[in-house]
Amino acid sequence: MYFAKDGNADVFLANYEKNLSKSKLRTGYIIVPLGLQYNFSKVKNAGMDIQYRDYNNGFKIGANIYGGVKMATNNIIKGDGISDRGRENYQVNPFIYGGQFTVSYDDFSIFVKKDFGNFFKDNKFENDKALVFGVALWW
DSSP states (O other), X not given: OEEEEOTTOOEEEEXXXXXXXXXXXXXXXXXXXXXXEEEOSOEEEEETTEEEEOTTSSEEEEEEEEEEEXXXXXXXXXXXXEEEEEOSOOOBOSEEEEEEEEEEETTEEEEEEEEOSOSBGGGSSTTOOOEEEEEEEOO
8 A cells, every 4th residue: 555645635545456665655854852851870979069860870761742843755655667756745744742751771761652643634544643662772
């Protein structure tokens, strides 16, 4: 299946009779996060009444919200008898917003990220909000 548009510029999923090796609608956003993180590591003494928590070590919990503005959308289709990259208007929302929760220990993080707005304008597809689970490693 691939994303297509009809004569009224409405977006829908179409079947391709042959094989498709790639079919994706990719949208890039510039995103700004705003969040808090608490570090449970022990307080260290640096001398002269200066104390700090080592940001890179210990157990941490973080939460943030984010918002972004759409930069570009590409509809990429490759397969038997077709190779197309379209940049037309696919009724993608111009704004994205959501939240993220992260639990970390030292250089290892597990997070869950949820978009609160629909990916497409006017609810073209039901329940198209992204829910992402992930792991991050820092070294």
